[in-house]
Amino acid sequence: MWDDAGALGRLTRWMLLAVVVMLTGAGLAWLYHSDFFPVKxxxxxxxxxxxxxxxxxxxxxxxxxxxxxxxxxxxxxxxxxxxxxxxxxxxxxxxxxxxxxxxxxRVPLARWKDSGLVDTEGNVFQADVKDKLPVFDGRPGTGKDMVQHYHDFGKILSVRGLKIRELVYTPRSAWAVVLDNGITVRLGRENEIKRLQQFADIWPILLREHQSRLSYVDMRYKDGFAVRYSKPLDEPSENGSGKI
The missing domain is CATH 3.10.20.310 (membrane protein fhac)
Structure with a gap:
């Protein structure tokens, strides 16, 4: 016979706990497999x-x-x-x-040049929309960086009434933007924000009136810029001038 009351009490409590656990498990199993609580x-x-x-x-x-x-x-x-x-x-x-x-x-921000779309977080995903969106042409894994540059570049250009048609980030880490008027602005691998700001500063003074015959503007020069014409220099621009 048991003559240790403490040990007998502990054993009783453990047995009661085991019974409670078993009953709880059985109840949960019944709930899980029953036809009660259907998804309505x-x-x-x-x-x-x-x-x-x-x-x-x-x-x-x-x-x-x-x-x-x-x-x-x-x-x-x-x-x-x-x-x-x-x-x-x-x-x-x-x-x-x-x-x-x-x-x-996902909120689509741009088209990825090869295929798919880019969302506002810079993730490339395979889908399509009919909306007119700018195009991103970059290396795999650069989506987030391109989204940030798109916003930074867009703020600078919007002051001059310009928009980005295509954003390019080359395998050599060089930046370029194609504007909605078809002109390409080459920015290079460094100081791209500063260079685009310089472009925006000279745009209304030297470039805007000749935009119909400009192919690209190269801002990669330390003390200036270069342009390439899509029309001959002696061909008048829309305002009748043949010079820049």
Whole structure:
């Protein structure tokens, strides 16, 4: 017989704890496999403009089977994030019968020259839109840097009423921009912000009135710049002048 009351008490407590754990496990297993608490509502939230609604519904149906406890929220979240237009996805249960899906869509900023689009965070993804967008021509992995330069360059040029049609970042780390009027501005591998600002400063004074015959402006010179004409020098520009 037991004559150690303390040991007997500890054993009793452990046995009670084991029973509670077993009952809890059995209860959870019953809930998981039962037909109670079915998923009655799948709520998809987020400002979605380009994402394929059929693909979203297919994923929701695939992973939201059975009751609320069997809904594979992790699998659904991973599947949503594989869609090209989805930047992030959050899938969570809302007891007793709702699964909430919060999706954030990528915002296209430019076209990637080879294929695909570039979002506002600099990520390249395979999709297409009908919107007119500037073109980025750069090396793989440079998307974020190009987005930053696009914004920095755009602020400088907008003061002169100019926009970027194409942004180029060469394999030699040199920058160039093609403007919406077709003129290319070569900036080189260093001081590109300063050089573009210099271009913007001389634009209204020396270049704007002759823009119809300019092919490119080379700002890579220390104490000046060079231009290449798309028309002969002796051919008048739109204002009738043949000189710069």
């Amino acid at each position: 509502k799948v709520a998809i939230e987020g400002r979605l403009k380009h994402a394929d609604s059929k693909a979203l519904q297919t994923i929701a149906r695939q992973y939201m089977r059975g009751n609320i406890f069997r809904a594979d929220v992790n699998g659904a979240q991973a599947a949503f994030q594989k869609l090209p237009w989805i930047d992030s996805a959050l899938v969570r249960r809302r007891l007793p019968d709702t699964v909430e899906i919060v999706l954030t869509e």
